[in-house]
Amino acid sequence: QVQLQESGPGLVKPSQTLSLSCTVSGGAVSSGNYYWNWIRQPAGKGLEWIGHIFSSGETNYSPSLKSRVTISLDTSKNQFSLKVRSVTAADTAVYYCARNVRNGYFDPWGQGTLVTVSS
């Protein structure tokens, strides 16, 4: 059974780079027809898809964040990572990682990690 777990700093200063990792257990990020996604949720609000990376390394980002986001794979650690550059308070959210197949629903999800952007 595949499980995902997010990790990273809970506090980031404005204008800096938010960096998170998602560790995958029970399956390899480099194999299969799976996409590895990042999704975020500001407190009390809805869910926003940030982007994903395929096992081959191909990426796809939401147009609203594309200029500031990079998602990458680290097969040696069986992880994938998210970087969001030039953050503002609007980037404060719980960040989730999740798996899907191409044009598929998200399952499973990580537990989520809260990132606050504040000086």
Add this chain to the structure above:
Amino acid sequence: DIVMTQSPDSLAVSLGERATINCKSSHSILYSSNNMNYLAWYQQKPGQPPKLLIYWASTRESGVPDRFSGSGSGTDFTLTISSLQAEDVAVYFCQQFYDTPYSFGQGTKLEIK
């Protein structure tokens, strides 16, 4: 981009009664080649990640109680809880996986009346 709109934003239903949540997409999410609707429903309780309930608009995920059902096609979809239980209090989201950027409805908060 496909915009997903849920109604109502919040809903209060008595225990044992039916709860109905609607979801409308700005573009048809029915893929003609396989006649499948690319829509999922999730349940989210406080402090937890979303939990997959239903996919392909009407297929219940393994382990999900059969009081949960999904229906609809094209642009209009419904999640129905046939007999509300206390543990069903949560926020419910619909999501289209027809095309990127994947998108979610704004959520419907379900409470006990």
